[in-house]
Amino acid sequence: MNKLYLPALLAFLISVILTPVLIPLLKRLKFGQTIREIGPSWHQKKNGTPTMGGIGFIVASLISGLVFGGGDIKVYIASLTLLLFGLVGFADDFIKVVLKRNLGLNEKQKLLGQTLISILFLFLAKYFGIIDTSVLIPFTTLEIELSWFYYVFAVFLMVGFVNAVNLTDGVDGLAASVTMVVSVFFAMFCFKIGETEISVLPSAVAGALLGFLFFNYNPAKVFMGDTGSLFLGGLVSVMAIISGYELLLLLAGLIYLIEAFSVVIQVAYFKKTGKRIFLMTPIHHHFEKKGWNEKKIVWVFSFVTLICCAIGFFA
Numbered sequence: 001m002n003k004l005y006l007p008a009l010l011a012f013l014i015s016v017i018l019t020p021v022l023i024p025l026l027k028r029l030k031f032g033q034t035i036r037e038i039g040p041s042w043h044q045k046k047n048g049t050p051t052m053g054g055i056g057f058i059v060a061s062l063i064s065g066l067v068f069g070g071g072d073i074k075v076y077i078a079s080l081t082l083l084l085f086g087l088v089g090f091a092d093d094f095i096k097v098v099l100k101r102n103l104g105l106n107e108k109q110k111l112l113g114q115t116l117i118s119i120l121f122l123f124l125a126k127y128f129g130i131i132d133t134s135v136l137i138p139f140t141t142l143e144i145e146l147s148w149f150y151y152v153f154a155v156f157l158m159v160g161f162v163n164a165v166n167l168t169d170g171v172d173g174l175a176a177s178v179t180m181v182v183s184v185f186f187a188m189f190c191f192k193i194g195e196t197e198i199s200v201l202p203s204a205v206a207g208a209l210l211g212f213l214f215f216n217y218n219p220a221k222v223f224m225g226d227t228g229s230l231f232l233g234g235l236v237s238v239m240a241i242i243s244g245y246e247l248l249l250l251l252a253g254l255i256y257l258i259e260a261f262s263v264v265i266q267v268a269y270f271k272k273t274g275k276r277i278f279l280m281t282p283i284h285h286h287f288e289k290k291g292w293n294e295k296k297i298v299w300v301f302s303f304v305t306l307i308c309c310a311i312g313f314f315a
Contacts, residue, residue: 003188007068007200008207012097013212014060019053023222026050031097035271052093054228057176057208058086061231072197073128078238079201081121085162085234088113089226110161114230118158121238122151130242138248139315154241161240161249162233164256167263167282169229170296172218174284177302178255179232180209185252185309186239192313195243200241205232218294223233251312256303259283 026032062079069075091113092105105113125131130254133150134143146153169175183206190199210229215221218225224232236256240249250257262283280288284297292300 003068003196003200004191004203007064007204008187008210010067011057011060011064011204011207012211014063015057015208016214017211018059018084019056019212019215019222022053022056023050026052026222031093031114045218049223051097051223051225052090052227053212053216054086054221054224054231056211057205057224057228058083058231060208060211061201061205064207065201068204069197069200074130074195074198074242077121077124077128077130078198078242080124081117081238082231082234084117084120085114086231088117088229089166089228089230092230093225093227110163114159114162115155117234118155119151121158122154125194125241131244132185135247136245137249138245138312154246155247157240157249158234158237160260161237161253161256162230164253164260165233165236166226166229168256168259169224170282171284171288171297172220173213173216173294173298174301175229175232176209176213176216177298178305179236180206180213181302181305182236182252182311183209185313186236186243189245189248189313190243193243193245198242199227202235205235218298222312226246248312252305252309254308255305262286 019210027050030053031050062083065075065079088105088110092110095105122131131154135150135153136143148164156197165175165179168178182201185202187199187203187206190196190202209232212224214222233256236249236253240246240252259282262278263281266276266278266281269275278286282300287297288294
């Protein structure tokens with residue numbers, strides 16, 4: 001079990017030490033978040049809060065993951081993939097806060113970058129024999145061979161969840177809390193099925209996120225930015241693929257799916273009827289409009305994630 005808690009402990013210590021050092025630096029560089037006017041009006045008070053704080057838990061996660069999992073090709077490939085996703089997010093944040101373009105990279109640029117990274121990961125994973133083209137059906141012994149279509153499916157899964165995690169990052173501590181739970185799940189699950197080397201990476205991320213939450217929990221002193229959320233989206237999708245239980249992510253990452261589909265449903269319904277189903281999307285803003293405070297949203301969404309992950313682990 002040292003494979004699980006030692007990476008988490010080291011990453012936690014690095015994160016909890018590095019993040020408070022990073023916050024004043026981000027302030028001096030004027031890397032403050034600009035709250036969009038179309039967002040919730042009550043979020044305007046967060047204008048200027050330092051963003052790109054995800055750098056702290058990224059550094060902590062990768063250092064710890066490589067210290068305890070170094071030498072395993074899976075850890076190297078996964079770490080490279082997460083770093084590249086984080087760099088796409090960093091470019092997006094940099095354009096927003098430095099070049100003062102509030103929307104950052106456009107959608108085509110983001111999707112192109114995310115797709116290329118996903119293809120690179122799948123190529124390396126296949127080359128080194130880490131993945132095959134079959135998909136296991138959770139809670140059964142069924143295994144479906146997808147052949148070449150597996151790669152289309154896997155790219156769609158990775159890009160979809162990277163953006164779903166990004167959408168979840170709209171309330172103080174929400175994306176970090178939910179993903180910490182999912183990371184613990186993948187660490188324990190991979191350890192359970194014998195993937196002990198790669199289990200150190202989600203374990204490290206869980207520890208790093210716990211350290212980050214000391215400063216990101218409401219009221220947040222720093223935001224993770226797209227730098228952090230794209231890194232985390234890469235983590236959950238990469239772990240699902242490497243573990244060989246891709247579809248299990250649909251359960252463990254249910255909150256991400258609800259956040260993403262709330263936006264899709266809202267847009268589609270509005271275009272067809274001119275009316276809205278939700279008060280605001282992503283759905284965490286709907287609950288804010290209904291009177292839930294940010295802490296309640298974080299706790300409820302994290303608890304739902306915990307239940308889903310427990311079902312996935314024990315069933």
